[in-house]
Amino acid sequence: MRKHYRLIVLGGGAGGISTASRILSKKKDLKDDVLIIEPGDYHYFQPAWPLVGSGEEKLEATRKPTEKVIPKGARWMQAAVENVDPIKREVTADGTVISYDYLIVALGIELNYDAIKGAKEFIGTNSVCTNYLYDYVEYTYESLKNTKTGNIIVTKPRSKIKGGVSAENSLFTMDDFVKQHDRNVDIAFRSGRNEIFEVKKYNDSLISQMEEKHIDYKLNEELIEVKGDEKLAVFKNTQTGETHTAPFEMIVITPPMHGPSVLKNSGLLNEDGWVDVDKHTMMHNKYTTVFSLGDSSSLPTVKMGGAVRKQLPVLVDNLIERMNDQEPSHKYDGRTACPIATEYGELILVEFGYDRVPTETTFLNQADDKKIFYQFKKNMLPIMYWYAMLNGKA
Numbered sequence: 278m279r280k281h282y283r284l285i286v287l288g289g290g291a292g293g294i295s296t297a298s299r300i301l302s303k304k305k306d307l308k309d310d311v312l313i314i315e316p317g318d319y320h321y322f323q324p325a326w327p328l329v330g331s332g333e334e335k336l337e338a339t340r341k342p343t344e345k346v347i348p349k350g351a352r353w354m355q356a357a358v359e360n361v362d363p364i365k366r367e368v369t370a371d372g373t374v375i376s377y378d379y380l381i382v383a384l385g386i387e388l389n390y391d392a393i394k395g396a397k398e399f400i401g402t403n404s405v406c407t408n409y410l411y412d413y414v415e416y417t418y419e420s421l422k423n424t425k426t427g428n429i430i431v432t433k434p435r436s437k438i439k440g441g442v443s444a445e446n447s448l449f450t451m452d453d454f455v456k457q458h459d460r461n462v463d464i465a466f467r468s469g470r471n472e473i474f475e476v477k478k479y480n481d482s483l484i485s486q487m488e489e490k491h492i493d494y495k496l497n498e499e500l501i502e503v504k505g506d507e508k509l510a511v512f513k514n515t516q517t518g519e520t521h522t523a524p525f526e527m528i529v530i531t532p533p534m535h536g537p538s539v540l541k542n543s544g545l546l547n548e549d550g551w552v553d554v555d556k557h558t559m560m561h562n563k564y565t566t567v568f569s570l571g572d573s574s575s576l577p578t579v580k581m582g583g584a585v586r587k588q589l590p591v592l593v594d595n596l597i598e599r600m601n602d603q604e605p606s607h608k609y610d611g612r613t614a615c616p617i618a619t620e621y622g623e624l625i626l627v628e629f630g631y632d633r634v635p636t637e638t639t640f641l642n643q644a645d646d647k648k649i650f651y652q653f654k655k656n657m658l659p660i661m662y663w664y665a666m667l668n669g670k671a
């Protein structure tokens with residue numbers, strides 16, 4: 278095992294693979310000098326998981342063996358990073374210490390099901406569902422088909438999450454499913470946040486969708502416990518601290534999430550637990566040989582693959598400048614994209630930047646749901662992801 282690489286990439290997810298591919302295609306002298314450290318056997322296209330949960334996509338189509346996505350010219354170490362020392366420029370994985378000249382951190386976000394008592398015990402049984410775990414996404418659709426009466430509760434935590442609108446996707450498609458099948462099932466949305474969406478235009482559009490569809494939605498309600506056997510959910514009001522219990526026939530949980538705990542003592546994280554980078558250059562605020570993008574970074578935008586797509590060319594250009602002893606001059610403007618299905622076949626396409634002003638790429642009003650946006654998400658995005666983005670094309 279080699280003990281030094283010019284570039285080490287932590288994490289072989291959307292951000293890690295796409296930046297490694299792009300820098301290798303732009304800077305040929307890095308060939309065989311890029312190491313990607315990633316423990317997983319498989320690489321996942323996570324944005325398709327809500328589609329699996331609504332019966333619109335096959336689970337197996339959402340993953341490929343990791344070895345198939347490692348770019349030519351990069352080496353893959355199948356291991357979990359255990360420690361990073363940015364002063365010595367060393368990474369420890371599998372007990373081996375490897376040094377680097379430059380580091381990209383793309384470790385993603387950590388799911389914290391432990392914050393909800395009973396969640397780990399009951400997910401996959403008693404119609405307790407989540408679209409955030411590959412092994413349980415199909416169970417969401419199975420439960421939906423089996424829910425003939427009663428109610429479905431869809432939850433969203435107060436914390437930052439990846440796939441920022443996946444709960445709303447589930448909410449609307451499930452509402453459509455029960456209506457299409459003429460079922461006497463009520464749909465409820467419980468969010469730990471104090472607003473539905475952070476950009477007014479889309480917030481207004483989502484609220485009017487919920488009201489038109491008679492969806493019972495409540496804010497500031499954080500799920501804290503699932504009693505799967507009794508089919509009860511316990512919520513805590515994030516403003517008053519009061520708790521209350523609600524019955525459910527089916528529940529779909531988005532868990533609280535946080536930054537990479539493995540970096541806790543590395544000096545790389547900010548006080549909120551995210552990799553502390555400049556929001557425009559993506560270079561670390563203290564260690565100028567370290568860059569970060571995607572879900573593990575402190576970039577203050579909604580954590581989406583659509584954001585990674587906009588971040589990756591900027592990061593790569595800045596890193597190349599840094600490698601040439603220049604100041605990073607390229608700037609990421611916070612752009613992100615959040616597709617929200619409002620029913621089977623219709624979708625709102627949210628796009629905005631750091632200033633929270635919509636930056637829509639089509640000439641259509643993207644806050645209105647459209648068939649073409651749904652088809653784009655369902656059929657075009659996977660192709661763009663597997664064949665363009667992972668090859669470093671933004």
Ligand SMILES: Cc1cc2nc3c(=O)[nH]c(=O)nc-3n(C[C@H](O)[C@H](O)[C@H](O)COP(=O)(O)OP(=O)(O)OC[C@H]3O[C@@H](n4cnc5c(N)ncnc54)[C@H](O)[C@@H]3O)c2cc1C
Binds near residue numbers: 408
């Ligand atoms: C249910 C769901 C719905 C979503 N919907 C959308 C959508 O509609 N549109 C959209 O754009 N995005 C969506 N996303 C979000 C999107 O998938 C992420 O924002 C994107 O994958 C972020 O890329 P990343 O590289 O930061 O993290 P990831 O792609 O999650 O990659 C992180 C990688 O780090 C690895 N890793 C973790 N710990 C270690 C360690 N200790 N050592 C080494 N490697 C490690 C992991 O194995 C993983 O491969 C959704 C996500 C989910 C789960």
